[in-house]
Every structure is written in C-alpha cells, then in structure tokens.
Amino acid sequence: MKKYSYPEAIREAVHLEYERKAPEALRLRVRQLMHLPLVKPWQFIGSVALLLASPLSFYLFGGKLVYSPNVLLLLNVSAGAAAFLLIFAGVAHRYADPKHKAELLNKLNALRARI
Amino acid sequence: MLTDEQGLAKEDFDREFEKALDMIYSIGLKLYRGNEDDAADFAQSLYPFALRQSHKFSGRSAFSTWLYRVAWNFGLEDLRRKKRLVTETIDNYEIAATETEAEFDEQEIADLRRHISALPDGYRIPLIMLFYENMGYAEISSLTGVKEGTLKANVHRAKAILRQKMRKGET
Numbered sequence: 001m002k003k004y005s006y007p008e009a010i011r012e013a014v015h016l017e018y019e020r021k022a023p024e025a026l027r028l029r030v031r032q033l034m035h036l037p038l039v040k041p042w043q044f045i046g047s048v049a050l051l052l053a054s055p056l057s058f059y060l061f062g063g064k065l066v067y068s069p070n071v072l073l074l075l076n077v078s079a080g081a082a083a084f085l086l087i088f089a090g091v092a093h094r095y096a097d098p099k100h101k102a103e104l105l106n107k108l109n110a111l112r113a114r115i
Numbered sequence: 116m117l118t119d120e121q122g123l124a125k126e127d128f129d130r131e132f133e134k135a136l137d138m139i140y141s142i143g144l145k146l147y148r149g150n151e152d153d154a155a156d157f158a159q160s161l162y163p164f165a166l167r168q169s170h171k172f173s174g175r176s177a178f179s180t181w182l183y184r185v186a187w188n189f190g191l192e193d194l195r196r197k198k199r200l201v202t203e204t205i206d207n208y209e210i211a212a213t214e215t216e217a218e219f220d221e222q223e224i225a226d227l228r229r230h231i232s233a234l235p236d237g238y239r240i241p242l243i244m245l246f247y248e249n250m251g252y253a254e255i256s257s258l259t260g261v262k263e264g265t266l267k268a269n270v271h272r273a274k275a276i277l278r279q280k281m282r283k284g285e286t
Contacts, residue, residue: 022140
C-alpha cells in the first residue's frame, strides 16, 4: 500500500536518518565548555604582559638591583609560564579552525598508517 | 567574559543553547551524513562561535531561529572549506515541468533513507533543506552561496538519481 508522496517520503526518510537526540556525553562536553571562563584578547595580552613584567624588569634593571634566590626562582617560573601560555594559545588558536584541525587529523592518520 | 551590553547575557545564552542542542545535533547529522562524532564536534565548536556572534542577536526573532541559521551557516562554511559542497554555478537550467511523482511505502522509505545518505553533499543538502527544513530556494541560496538556478538543477538531479536507484532497487 503506497501511502507517501515523493516529498513526504523524503521528509520521512530524512527524519528517520538524521533526527536524533543529542547524546548525554555531548551535553556534558558542552556544559563543561560553558563553565570555561572566556578571555578576551586584551585580557589575555594583559595577563601575558603581567607575567612578562617581572623577567623584563630583571633584564632591564638586573645590573642595578640585587635579587634574592627566591625572587630569581619566581622570575624564572613566571617567564616559563608566560612562554608556555603564548605557545599554548598559538597552537589552540590554530587548531580551533576546523580546516587546520582536519589537516592535523589527516597528517596524524597518515603517520599512523606509515607506522 | 561576554559583556551584556548587546545580545543575550551569557547565562541566558547558555540556557538557550542547551535547549537547542538536539536541534543543533540534528543539523550536524544532516551536514555530516549521520556521522555522530562529526555532529558532536560540530555542536561543540558551534558553541564558542555562536557565543562570539551572540552580540549580533537583535531579539527580533526567537533565539532558536537565530541559532538555527547561525548553525547552518557555520556548518556549510566548514563543508565549503573541506570542498565537499558543490558550488559550481549553472544558469538557465531548465527543470522538467512534467515529472511523474512516484509514491512510496514503508519499505521503500528505508531504501530511500539509504540512497539519500549516499548522495553527494551538493545534492543532498539542498534536498534536505528544501523538503525537510521547508526552506525556499532564495533562503537556501543565501545560506549556501549557490545560485538558485544551480540549486534547482541540483535538487532535480538528486531526485533523478534517487528515482533511478529506487527503480533499480539498489541496496
């Protein structure tokens, strides 16, 4: 018994094929994203500048001031953290783009195939 | 943090986005041929993108309507980047005026479902937008960036391919 016209049949087929509820895992992932603080570019640049301020002062005034070992350690840690943040932000920014993400996945798959 | 000067406050945006997640996931499935991982990635990447765009939401339509359009735009742009969406332009394509419209039963719909999934994106997506999403050619054209004439031709071809496959009874 034929009961669906052409457009009705396409609607029904598309509905059966593609209409599904979002899985709970996706809901959780999106909720996690919602709780991540979103930093504006100027805030990010500001925090990196603050982190760089101490090592920069060491570079500029190192000859005139005397630093204790603890301060020197703090300066090193802050310079390392600033460098890490910059690299991390650069990589994250690049692979946030779906095109670059797809390229990276292709390269990883090709590498996996070669291994 | 998102400022609340324009658009929707962050808390309202999050609540509305979560309510629309089933719709977004379905759009992802339609764009990425039912691939659940791709659809989930799509929904996840849409969140920061839509949040950045949310200052453009003027409140003249329902938020879900705005988000629906943003989601299609975002997904189609991704397909364009991956060069999966056919965007060649064909002008003055004549659509056959007298098409014999077939009728289908339940079993044939199961076959049709499979055949629709196998269509190239350039045919499959306009077909879905036209028949399932009830969009007009002008709206599909503005979303996909494909000329209306090309869209009509692609939908016509998609229907012809489907008809042919159904006639052959391909599995």
